Amino acid sequence: MFQVAVCDDDAANHNLIKQLLLILTKCTHFSFDTYFFSSGEELLEYYRTHESNPFHILFLDIEMNGINGINTAKHIRSLPDRDVQIIFLTSYPEYMMDSFDVQTFHYLVKPISNELFISKVTQLCNYILASVNRYLTIKTNGEYLVLKNSAVIAITKVKNTIAKKRLEVITTGQRYACVGTLESYSNSLEYPFLLVHRSVLINMEHVLKFTVSSVVMSNKEEFPIGRSKAQTIKDSYARYMLALIKQRG
Structure with missing residues (x-):
């Protein structure tokens, strides 16, 4: 499931995009959880009060009215949110050049063509799913969810359960139960993910601190560190922090 925001001060466009996404859900395997905003200020307030x-x-x-779409996008990119894929809507093609400054995926001129909309959104969804280093797809409760890697805090094995291969994906906003093996996620998820215990895979972006035998994450949750590889894990985190410092410098 893709998390989608529609920001437009015309309610008719809200309804149109809602209907087009429903059509897309029926003719593809994609699904959408859609939020609607009537101004740039309202959207930016949502960003400020949520993950x-x-x-x-x-x-x-x-x-x-108020802050226009280009400036709204500039605020979002400066947060920074580099992952959200932006499709601009406008009645005036001359704005196209300005939209390139905020890494736009596409530009749709109103009135929106149903065929073009479905084609471009299908293309975008496939692009997101193919971005394996930035997104994680899991199956939970019979549907597929697309999670940003940066939002994943840890993936852990679920203990004391009859079903085998049960995992819990812990994110900044929610916890998801899914089926799979920690080994497969460890192999597919690259740096900065790190297997710290046979039952715990963490995202180093969310490490708060290390103790002698555990790691504390940004949500204050504490996970054990395998004794045999404690030093290797701490060395890996030190290299990660050094690379981060150099990147920011």
């Missing part, structure tokens, strides 16, 4: 990068796709009208 920092809540959406996969943003449909953003350029001509709105």
Whole structure:
């Protein structure tokens, strides 16, 4: 499931995009959890009061009362949210050049063509799913969810359960139960993910601190560190922090 935001001061466009996404859900395996905003200010307030990068796709009208779509996108990119894919909506093609400054996926001119919309959103969803280093797809409760790697705190084996291969994916906003093996996730998820115990895979982006035998994550949850590889794990984290410092410098 993709998290989608529609920001447009025309309610008719909200309804149109809602219907087009429903059509897309029926003719593909994609599904969408859609949020609607009537101004750039309202969307930015949502960003301020929720997890920092809540959406996969943003449909953003350029001509709105108050802050316009281009400036709204600039605020979002400066948060920074580099992962959200932006599709601009406008009645005026001359704004196209300005939209390139905020890493736009596409630009749709109103009135929106149903065929073009479905084609471009299908293309975008496939692009997101193919970005294996930035997104994680899990199956939970019979549906597929697309999670940003940066939002994943840890993946752990579920103990004391009859079903085998049960995992819990812990994110900044929620916890998800899914089926799989920790080994397969450890092999597919690259740096900065690190297997710290036979039952725990962490994202080093969310490490708060290390103790002698455990690691404390950004949600204050504490996980054990395998004794045989404690030093290797701490060395890996030290290299990660050094690379991060150099990147920011």
